[in-house]
Amino acid sequence: MEPIRFDAAVLRASRTPLSIERVEARALGPDDVLVRMRAAGLCHTDLEVIEGQLVFPLPMVLGHEGAGVVERVGPAVRGLAPGDHVIIHWNPHCGHCFYCDRDKPILCETYVANGARAVGFDGAPVLRDGGGATLHNLMYIGAFGECCVVPSQSAVRVAKEIPFEAACLIGCGVMTGLGAATRIADLEWGSTVMVIGCGAVGLSAVQGARLAGAARIIAVDISEAKLDLARRVGATDLVDATRDDPVAVAKALTAGRGADAVIECAGSPRTFRASVEAVRPAGQVVWLGKTGFNEEVSFRWGALMQEKRITRSSYGGTRPARDFPMMVDSYLRGELKLDELVTRRIRLDEINDGFAALKRGEVVRAVVCYDA
Secondary structure, X not given: OOOEEEEEEEEOOOOOOOEEEEEEEOOOOOOEEEEEEEXXXXXXXXXXXXXXXXOOOOOEEOOOOEEEEEEEEOOOOOOOOOOXXXXXXXXXXXXXXXXXXXOOHHHOHHHHHHHHHOOOOXXXXXXXXXOOOEEEEHHHOOOOEOEEEEXXXXXXXXXXXXXXXXXXXXXXXXXXXXXXXXXXXXXXXXOEEEEEOOOHHHHHHHHHHHHOOOOEEEEEEOOHHHHHHHHHHOOOEEEEOOOOOHHHHHHHOOOOOOEEEEEEOOOOHHHHHHHHHHEEEEEEEEEOOOOOOOOOOOOOHHHHOOOOEEEEOOOOOOOHHHHHHHHHHHHHOOOOOOHHHEEEEEOHHHHHHHHHHHHOOOOOEEEEEOOO
């Protein structure tokens, strides 16, 4: 069988540009799937690796938010065939470890151990460069390449009617935000929800709150453009945090109680503090944003009392095989807005410009379109 060779964006050292290189994937194992990538979103997690805030072995092919077409499957793969359209997810799990047995696949012991090594889910390297040296891949994917090799459970077949540039967003940002509202926050019909930070994750949380039946959705950001987009996808109230205090607004709109739920998507000590101040007694706080791994965040003790519940979520409680097709169907019915989140389309060789725009806050999602 012909070797699997393709172009990919390679990060060789933190705080340096990615280089487009010819790379080679290993021969498919029994449960491997080769996906020809058609679209991949640029996520802040990728940027954190580039900036050296998240440390992984290098050199590496980044990218963990992708969609494409199945090209080959290993002999043990069932339920997938060449030609299937798939969304890739970054949380393969063993199904039988301590955490999987407790319905926490995001903490799967194999997933956590091999993810830190940036290799395949089976513990073996997946990629090598033109000189034969090992290349690592981020979160079991490496979506910033024309192809990727993933375990079969990470390739979720979806309807072919959804455009790839919309589908890819479901694989990370949209699932994380929408899942926080629909799976984690335990919203009741008619709730008041505050979403702090209106990037791709926050805008998806806004939509999740809308789909869950929230009556009032308060969107908070410092960008007028992102606040306007939040309004278009379902926010009822907008707070420009450069002018108004989100905590004061939350209380003013709820007879002084605070929001029933606050979903934090901005990732700063200030917004983490605001989230617990803005929620009502016995309300739910969901933290999706993240700050430096070793950075300390302080809180006013009184803000943590009165039966408030705080949950840190990394992937919105997802079960991809269940949730991804449901979200695609919601998009096709016109309920879930995804096209609006794609604010820049780029080629693979423009990826450094895309990350520069993401760092400057100019885009919600820049998407690499491989057929562009």
